[in-house]
Amino acid sequence: MAATFPDPQVAAVTVLRNTPDLPPGLTFGTKTWRPGDPPAPPLPHVVVSVDLERPSFAAQGDAVATRVDLRLVAHAESEYAAGQLARWCVAALHAHRGGQGVRYFRTTTGPIPSYDLDTGSPVSYFTVQARLRPVAVTP
Numbered sequence: 001m002a003a004t005f006p007d008p009q010v011a012a013v014t015v016l017r018n019t020p021d022l023p024p025g026l027t028f029g030t031k032t033w034r035p036g037d038p039p040a041p042p043l044p045h046v047v048v049s050v051d052l053e054r055p056s057f058a059a060q061g062d063a064v065a066t067r068v069d070l071r072l073v074a075h076a077e078s079e080y081a082a083g084q085l086a087r088w089c090v091a092a093l094h095a096h097r098g099g100q101g102v103r104y105f106r107t108t109t110g111p112i113p114s115y116d117l118d119t120g121s122p123v124s125y126f127t128v129q130a131r132l133r134p135v136a137v138t139p
Helices: 010-018 079-095
Strands: 027-029 043-055 063-075 102-115 122-132
Touching: 010 027, 010 043, 010 063, 010 079, 010 102, 027 102, 043 122, 063 102, 079 102, 079 122
Parallel strands: 027 043
Antiparallel strands: 043 063, 063 122, 102 122
16 A cells, blocks of 8 residues: 655644643744745744655565654743743643654753854753654555
8 A cells, every 4th residue: 555644734724723721822834934034924833844754665565654753942031931932832742642643752851051153042842753644655
């Protein structure tokens, strides 16, 4: 059976957006803002990006799962607020019990407080591993 996998960034953002206690005004993106880009998104904002993707194959060569390392960076008005936002994201992803093409999320690093090198604004980042379910490709 030919299979593909859901977009891991979209899956993570969908899970976060569908969490019942979504912080007011929170926005999400998959592109890191750089100087010279259009105006930066309003705060609070979370950027989701892929660090590494590792598919697993059955003996017959069919893809059976894939593990994806995602980096999430929480941007907020203060270091404290960025840390709180990152911890909320971790809790929301851990609470996900399957669906959206994702079997589970597992924290691998963080949250770690830092500052955006381009803007100097406070951020908190962490990484999670997402295990994705295959989706059959229909001809």
